[in-house]
Amino acid sequence: MMSATADDPALYNSLVADLLGVLAYGELSAFERLSSSARYSPTLHDRAVLGRMAVVEFQHYELVRARLEHMGLDTEAAMLPFQPSVDHFHERTRPADWYEALMKAYVIDTVSADFYRAVGRYVDAGTRELIGQVRSTGESTAVLQERLKAALADDPRLASRLALWARRLLGEVLTHAQRVSLEHAFLAGLSGLDDAGAKEFVSGLTAELAANHARRMAGLGLAG
Amino acid sequence: MMSATADDPALYNSLVADLLGVLAYGELSAFERLSSSARYSPTLHDRAVLGRMAVVEFQHYELVRARLEHMGLDTEAAMLPFQPSVDHFHERTRPADWYEALMKAYVIDTVSADFYRAVGRYVDAGTRELIGQVRSTGESTAVLQERLKAALADDPRLASRLALWARRLLGEVLTHAQRVSLEHAFLAGLSGLDDAGAKEFVSGLTAELAANHARRMAGLGLAG
Numbered sequence: 001m002m003s004a005t006a007d008d009p010a011l012y013n014s015l016v017a018d019l020l021g022v023l024a025y026g027e028l029s030a031f032e033r034l035s036s037s038a039r040y041s042p043t044l045h046d047r048a049v050l051g052r053m054a055v056v057e058f059q060h061y062e063l064v065r066a067r068l069e070h071m072g073l074d075t076e077a078a079m080l081p082f083q084p085s086v087d088h089f090h091e092r093t094r095p096a097d098w099y100e101a102l103m104k105a106y107v108i109d110t111v112s113a114d115f116y117r118a119v120g121r122y123v124d125a126g127t128r129e130l131i132g133q134v135r136s137t138g139e140s141t142a143v144l145q146e147r148l149k150a151a152l153a154d155d156p157r158l159a160s161r162l163a164l165w166a167r168r169l170l171g172e173v174l175t176h177a178q179r180v181s182l183e184h185a186f187l188a189g190l191s192g193l194d195d196a197g198a199k200e201f202v203s204g205l206t207a208e209l210a211a212n213h214a215r216r217m218a219g220l221g222l223a224g
Numbered sequence: 225m226m227s228a229t230a231d232d233p234a235l236y237n238s239l240v241a242d243l244l245g246v247l248a249y250g251e252l253s254a255f256e257r258l259s260s261s262a263r264y265s266p267t268l269h270d271r272a273v274l275g276r277m278a279v280v281e282f283q284h285y286e287l288v289r290a291r292l293e294h295m296g297l298d299t300e301a302a303m304l305p306f307q308p309s310v311d312h313f314h315e316r317t318r319p320a321d322w323y324e325a326l327m328k329a330y331v332i333d334t335v336s337a338d339f340y341r342a343v344g345r346y347v348d349a350g351t352r353e354l355i356g357q358v359r360s361t362g363e364s365t366a367v368l369q370e371r372l373k374a375a376l377a378d379d380p381r382l383a384s385r386l387a388l389w390a391r392r393l394l395g396e397v398l399t400h401a402q403r404v405s406l407e408h409a410f411l412a413g414l415s416g417l418d419d420a421g422a423k424e425f426v427s428g429l430t431a432e433l434a435a436n437h438a439r440r441m442a443g444l445g446l447a448g
Contacts, residue, residue, distance in 0.1 A: 025268075028268075028271060028272065028275065031259065031275055032259055032260065032262055032263045032271075032275070035255065035256050035259035035260065035278065036256065036259065036260040036263075038256050039256045039260075043300070044249075044252075044299075044300040044303055044304065044307070045300055047252060047256075048252065048285070048289075048299075051252065051255055051256065051282055051285075052282070054259065054282075055279050055282050055283075058275055058276070058278075058279050059279075061272070061275075065272075075268075075272075076267070076268040076269055079268055080268065083268070
């Protein structure tokens, strides 16, 4: 499903550059945050596990960068407009400990995978494939889920704290995703929807992301 | 040049396990510290450069881990004895900004490359080759050196601060290396030297590391 912008390659490219810019900066930030959190892991084994996940995020960053360069675009320039909002998001969601870092990684991974999958409907096949590669967090997600389950089984008092934390994270992630999508207007541009249509799309998407999140939290035995 | 421990494979393996344990933990820590520092880079380009270096450190960690596992040894168990001293070293050398982080990476990379090269004389060919791979920091070192030179050219006031910082780092690195070598006795064990001989070897090595460091600092235009 291609949009009206297919007729205007320059506009289309600039919208895709925005999309890849926020994706690249998201990956670079995720790499830094995960590897910083790794240090606070309860065991050396967990440190290495988190470190390995961080490295995967960096490799995804490199994939997006290669794509931007292939399009003749500068990665730094593409990322810059999104730096303040992504940084702000991370400032507002500093994990207090390793378990919160784990939950943060899990929530961001899964919700953003859903988000990019939805947005991927509106881009060309090459870009969609790239998004698929970068967001195919299957393995990392499974590791995070397993580790969270184990932690919750070991210490049931964690459950209420992590449930609360996950709700806060969901709120922050969704607010961030809405702001980025609407402010930078790439969602409207790519989908060919007018302002009202784009807002409606974002509302529908938000509801879908929240419902999927609630299902995953229930899977962990937590109240969504 | 093999040592007396060649006659005692169990002892030899345990000494190599110590050597690889401190190497592995050093790489894992370097990965986390570098990627945490990356966030404070002055530009997005620099962030990615530091991130890439951090990823290389993690890949080195994975190489050492694979070797330990190949030897039938547990990586966590091999690293644990060295965790307090490596952590302590990093606590004592927290960079105040990105330039100090850059200098720290440069000093650690180069001095430890010299250190492991010297120790490599006393191990079997396979272990020596692994150490060579892990410590072949040629590319990263060149990037760090170039970036430091550029920073010093941009802001000459940095020179006196970084010269002081590099001297402190050298002192801490050497103290750490001596402590690790002597306390854990693997240097004595591997070299087949007695206590006095090992101390003498460590003194000679220390002088050599310091002289090489001074030469590199002069290369940056800094007073060693």
